[in-house]
Amino acid sequence: MPAEHLIIFVKNPIPGQVKTRIARTVGDAKAVDVYTHLLRYTQQLIQSFLGQRVVYYGDFINPDDGWNACDKQLQTNGDLGERMANAFQEQFAAGAEKVVIIGSDCLAITPAHLTQAFAALNTADIVIGPATDGGYYLLGMKQVHPFLFQGMPWSQPELRQLTELAILQHGFTFAPLETLTDIDEWSDYEPYDV
Numbered sequence: 001m002p003a004e005h006l007i008i009f010v011k012n013p014i015p016g017q018v019k020t021r022i023a024r025t026v027g028d029a030k031a032v033d034v035y036t037h038l039l040r041y042t043q044q045l046i047q048s049f050l051g052q053r054v055v056y057y058g059d060f061i062n063p064d065d066g067w068n069a070c071d072k073q074l075q076t077n078g079d080l081g082e083r084m085a086n087a088f089q090e091q092f093a094a095g096a097e098k099v100v101i102i103g104s105d106c107l108a109i110t111p112a113h114l115t116q117a118f119a120a121l122n123t124a125d126i127v128i129g130p131a132t133d134g135g136y137y138l139l140g141m142k143q144v145h146p147f148l149f150q151g152m153p154w155s156q157p158e159l160r161q162l163t164e165l166a167i168l169q170h171g172f173t174f175a176p177l178e179t180l181t182d183i184d185e186w187s188d189y190e191p192y193d194v
Contacts, residue, residue: 004051004118005096007074007087010067011035011058011105025186034189035104042104043133048111051118052096054085081149087166098170100127100140107192109137120175124168128160129177134192135159145172177185 011018013035015028025033043066046053053070061072076086084101091099096119102109114130117140120127126145128167129138134157139148147166165172183189 003095003097005091005094005099005180006046006049006053006055006114006133007091007099007101008027008046008055008067008070009058009084009087009101010039010042010055011186012060012062012065013039014059015058019052019183021184022186022189025168034183037192038104038107038183039157041107042102043067045109045111045114046070049114052088052091052094056083056092058083069172078137081152083148084139085144085146088141092144098142100138102138103182105182105184106131106137109182111140113180114175120177123173124175125172126174127177128163128174130179131162133157133184134180135142135160135182137182138177155167 013032015032018035018084022034024048047113054073055067055070056073056075057074061074073090086108089100092094098118098119100114109129117127117138119141121142125142127138127140128136131137135155147170148163152162164174181188
């Protein structure tokens with residue numbers, strides 16, 4: 001079985017630092033509650049994943065949180081693309097043959113999506129989990145493709161379309177997963193607010 005590494009990008013749940021778009025609607029305290037829910041969900045999601053699990057923190061490594069079953073790293077400096085590219089590079093350098101990255105923003109992703117993502121890389125060069133906002137909740141590959149991370153419109157609605165176009169222009173193949181919703185705005189989370 002090839003070495004499969006799963007990268008999870010997270011932040012620590014600090015008021016004013018997480019889910020700022022949600023905070024504009026319901027305040028910082030509620031935004032932290034939402035993000036804490038997302039973190040717990042993501043921790044449960046990856047429990048059944050048997051490969052290498054690596055959490056990359058966007059701010060500081062928290063030694064005492066729910067990620068203690070994972071390797072812990074710090075994201076590098078730079079925009080989201082540079083930070084993702086460096087994380088992929090580090091995991092391939094560590095011996096990974098397939099690497100998939102997710103964030104901690106999706107309550108619809110399931111262990112089956114992770115299984116499908118790694119399986120898709122048996123035939124496709126790249127796998128993408130499309131998000132309803134035009135971005136993606138998952139990205140996976142068998143080698144680093146720097147063009148995926150350069151000059152992309154991060155957090156913009158055309159991100160996925162331009163990513164897919166770049167893949168085809170460079171002569172690679174991609175497999176899409178099911179389209180899911182990231183939790184970015186309060187309206188995204190409201191159905192879960194019970």
